[in-house]
Amino acid sequence: MEAVRASAAWVASRSSHVTVDLQEIEKVVDQIQGDVPKVEWDYEGIHYFDNGPLTVQYLFVLDALNFCFWPDKDLSYDHLASGLKSALEKDKNALDSDRLQNYTGPQLRQLLNWPRPLPIEEERVRLLHEELKRSFGGQAANLVKSAGNSAATLIELITRHFPGFRDHSLYKGHQVFLYKRAQIFVADLWGAFKGQNYGEFHDINSITIFADYIVPAVLRELGVLKYGSNLSCSIDSNSEIVPGSEEEVEIRACSIYAVEKMRDLISKKFGKQLLSIDIDLWLWSCGVQNMALSHHRTLSIYY
């Protein structure tokens, strides 16, 4: 994903609220001796998996809705992943495209077994209604097959056909591509199918980390990201950060840039070629275990 990598670097070189500390990156790299602890996909045991096209459909719906859990302090990604899993276990047709086209907010809540309105619920419903049916015969597996085992092509196809996945922003007049949910869909396929079948991508090393609200908080805790005092105060006091603001774009883009720098350094110093996916999952899993971390709060359908 050259566009993501290049635009993240562009933001990092002009950033004023967030700084990437290269010395701290070096310290982290030395501490881990150039290798990140391996975290297995679905280490939590919350995802649906049957080794076939229904898993692809599940992952597509999961990542169509994989954003903004924090406004409800009891809701988390786990509820979404396990809620969709049990819906499928009860009814194998629950995620068929003709059903997806018609879900209402209350029906989605019921599907996820969630007792009250979901954050940005109308948007979640609208995204479920997006045009899978028209474009790929209703099957996410067809979308994946059309990509010919290329992660970059799959991301291009998703962002071309599904507007909700076009995670980008304007920063100082430039278009910045972040593509969190599109990239995480590829990573989920790769992780679930262990690089085989629907998860086989010859260019899996081209994807970057997934700029959400957890990974930046971990990078900040590690000292790799430094925030200016106004931004630090806003985050530590749980104030909302405006979507599309310089602060928000810098937090996300600098996170991507910092991990790409980490990869480069690991390659130079230790001769190891790590995937951003592996670094991401390690950082993310540390972040979700640390309840005390303050993260930035932005209302967004992108992450």
Ligand SMILES: Nc1nc2c(c(CN[C@H]3C=C[C@H](O)[C@@H]3O)cn2[C@@H]2O[C@H](COP(=O)(O)O)[C@@H](O)[C@H]2O)c(=O)[nH]1
């Ligand atoms: N960077 C990154 N962000 C990720 C994930 C995942 C889950 N990936 C699955 C893949 C393998 C494992 O088995 C995981 O289960 C969710 N998120 C984001 O976190 C936030 C939710 O946080 P909280 O509100 O505390 O639940 C929200 O923005 C969500 O989009 C990831 O891997 N990387």
